Amino acid sequence: MLEPGPAVTATRPPWLAWLAGLGPMLIVALIAAALYWSLMLAANLGPAARTLASGAELDCRTALACASQLRNPVVPAPAQLAQGFARLSTPVTSPLALPYNVGVTAGETVLGLVLATVTGLGLALLLVASRSFERATLPWLVASQTVPVVAIAPMLAVLLGQYGVQGFLPKAIIAAYIAFFPIAIGMSRGLRSADPLHLDLMRTYHASGAQTFGLLRFPVSLPYLFTALKVSVTAALVGSIVAEISTISFSGLGKMLAENSRASDTVALWVIMGYGALLGVTLVALVNALERWVTPWSRR
Amino acid sequence: MTHASASPGLPTSPPQNGPPIVSIRDLQKVFPVPGGQTVALQDANLSIQRGEFISLIGPSGCGKTTLLRLMADLEQPTAGELLIAGRTADQARRERQYGYVFQAPALMEWRTVLKNVLLPLDVMNVPGDRLGRAREMLKLVGLEKFERNYPWQLSGGMQQRVSIARALAFDPPLLFMDEPFGALDEITREHLNLELLRLWRETGKTVIFVTHSIPEAVFLSTRVVVMTARPGRIEGIVEIDLPHPRSDDTREDPRFFTHATEIRELLKKGHA
Numbered sequence: 001m002l003e004p005g006p007a008v009t010a011t012r013p014p015w016l017a018w019l020a021g022l023g024p025m026l027i028v029a030l031i032a033a034a035l036y037w038s039l040m041l042a043a044n045l046g047p048a049a050r051t052l053a054s055g056a057e058l059d060c061r062t063a064l065a066c067a068s069q070l071r072n073p074v075v076p077a078p079a080q081l082a083q084g085f086a087r088l089s090t091p092v093t094s095p096l097a098l099p100y101n102v103g104v105t106a107g108e109t110v111l112g113l114v115l116a117t118v119t120g121l122g123l124a125l126l127l128v129a130s131r132s133f134e135r136a137t138l139p140w141l142v143a144s145q146t147v148p149v150v151a152i153a154p155m156l157a158v159l160l161g162q163y164g165v166q167g168f169l170p171k172a173i174i175a176a177y178i179a180f181f182p183i184a185i186g187m188s189r190g191l192r193s194a195d196p197l198h199l200d201l202m203r204t205y206h207a208s209g210a211q212t213f214g215l216l217r218f219p220v221s222l223p224y225l226f227t228a229l230k231v232s233v234t235a236a237l238v239g240s241i242v243a244e245i246s247t248i249s250f251s252g253l254g255k256m257l258a259e260n261s262r263a264s265d266t267v268a269l270w271v272i273m274g275y276g277a278l279l280g281v282t283l284v285a286l287v288n289a290l291e292r293w294v295t296p297w298s299r300r
Numbered sequence: 301m302t303h304a305s306a307s308p309g310l311p312t313s314p315p316q317n318g319p320p321i322v323s324i325r326d327l328q329k330v331f332p333v334p335g336g337q338t339v340a341l342q343d344a345n346l347s348i349q350r351g352e353f354i355s356l357i358g359p360s361g362c363g364k365t366t367l368l369r370l371m372a373d374l375e376q377p378t379a380g381e382l383l384i385a386g387r388t389a390d391q392a393r394r395e396r397q398y399g400y401v402f403q404a405p406a407l408m409e410w411r412t413v414l415k416n417v418l419l420p421l422d423v424m425n426v427p428g429d430r431l432g433r434a435r436e437m438l439k440l441v442g443l444e445k446f447e448r449n450y451p452w453q454l455s456g457g458m459q460q461r462v463s464i465a466r467a468l469a470f471d472p473p474l475l476f477m478d479e480p481f482g483a484l485d486e487i488t489r490e491h492l493n494l495e496l497l498r499l500w501r502e503t504g505k506t507v508i509f510v511t512h513s514i515p516e517a518v519f520l521s522t523r524v525v526v527m528t529a530r531p532g533r534i535e536g537i538v539e540i541d542l543p544h545p546r547s548d549d550t551r552e553d554p555r556f557f558t559h560a561t562e563i564r565e566l567l568k569k570g571h572a
Binding site for chain 1: 372373374393394396398399400402404406408409410411412419420422423424450452
């Protein structure tokens with residue numbers, strides 16, 4: 001009496017699948033590295049020739065050789081990057097080294113994202129519950145996002161400082177300020193996305209509004225939530241770095257960027273940017289992992 | 301709430317006497333449309349006894365789905381009287397007198413097969429062993445091995461069987477089915493027709509079944525309500541005197557063809 005069951009798909013071991021998944025990314029990295037070398041030479045040949053002409057004491061004789069040994073190159077050579085990486089990453093536990101500061105920024109970003117999620121969910125609920133609330137607030141929410149973070153961050157820091165909120169928390173709040181918006185918009189769409197057939201079904205069960213919300217509207221909106229979270233987590237990271245730059249900070253990637261920018265240490269800036277990118281990729285991967293855990297039914 | 305016993309030895313489930321479980325008098329439904337109105341259903345009169353298997357058949361626009369949705373209190377009539385088990389449609393829905401099977405399986409993709417069948421039991425807070433009840437229903441439709449699967453892992457026919465199990469889970473006396481097999485291939489459909497007749501005999505439900513297939517209507521029903529379009533109305537009711545339990549042989553019975561012709565003539569009359 002049974003119809004044929006679902007086809008059994010051949011499965012590779014997870015580690016092999018994971019490695020195979022990295023393949024395309026590695027190819028892009030390889031191409032980027034090849035392009036990087038020629039770009040670096042092109043960018044540095046001019047300054048190198050000028051430095052040679054100025055008669056400075058150098059270990060190199062030709063402009064081509066000097067191009068990879070400039071003091072503060074716009075585009076550093078791979079060896080310089082590696083040295084910079086080693087210099088800035090050690091000692092690992094030092095509050096002046098990058099690992100500690102990445103941790104600070106990561107903490108601000110995650111706390112900011114949590115605050116943004118709570119705010120965004122609350123707003124989405126209100127937006128969906130009341131058309132008049134939507135009409136009254138949505139233009140202001142949009143307006144809030146057009147104000148540059150750089151402009152609002154120092155004022156917010158001063159304002160919060162008056163109430164004794166200092167250090168870590170103001171950055172998280174500024175991160176939340178730009179990260180709540182995609183969540184509020186995404187969720188207000190998601191909560192309206194229940195299938196009319198499912199709504200009819202719940203009606204035939206004489207389900208309460210709370211039951212229809214919990215059993216239907218909320219689960220339907222989860223994919224929307226995670227899409228929004230992926231946008232928001234990167235926005236929150238940018239937000240916390242900008243907040244660190246534009247307020248008084250004693251740690252974090254933003255503080256290190258500001259410091260090394262003043263010292264014109266371009267190699268350090270590149271290394272810090274690398275760490276920032278790595279942090280961003282890691283945070284998005286964590287959101288993806290959370291999504292797989294929370295929504296195990298989706299086909300992937 | 302009592303659960304109907306599923307003993308296979310039950311007789312052919314003839315329509316029982318007594319007050320009708322569905323009573324419809326001069327029922328009308330008018331939809332407003334830009335620049336006028338559409339009469340989806342006009343002057344419908346119908347009385348259904350407990351244990352009957354009624355098919356509503358007709359072309360699209362004849363109001364068969366509208367009639368079913370009115371009975372289910374998913375639409376409100378503009379005129380006429382409609383009683384379900386002696387109550388208004390609204391009361392009947394509140395008292396969970398019917399299970400509804402839609403044209404699409406309408407399973408919740410985030411719930412496993414078992415949890416989909418469990419859904420009405422959880423919503424209604426049915427006392428007792430809900431999990432056991434849900435498993436029993438899955439067994440009834442032959443899908444007990446798939447309880448942990450997600451809906452997308454099942455074929456269309458299997459999904460629709462889960463949806464039937466879900467509609468029967470809380471043991472309502474009525475089963476409303478809106479073209480449940482319309483999207484399936486002929487082979488699966490005939491197979492599920494047999495399965496549905498078995499379920500009907502075993503559970504003693506009153507089934508109201510919307511279809512646009514004449515053979516399906518004749519094969520399944522005790523009576524076929526033939527409807528025609530513009531405006532949607534009941535053209536005639538055909539009594540199907542084919543013996544129960546029905547099987548593939550039923551389709552070879554000369555009376556099967558007589559009834560099919562009878563229905564076809566009524567449908568043509570509506571077109572004239």
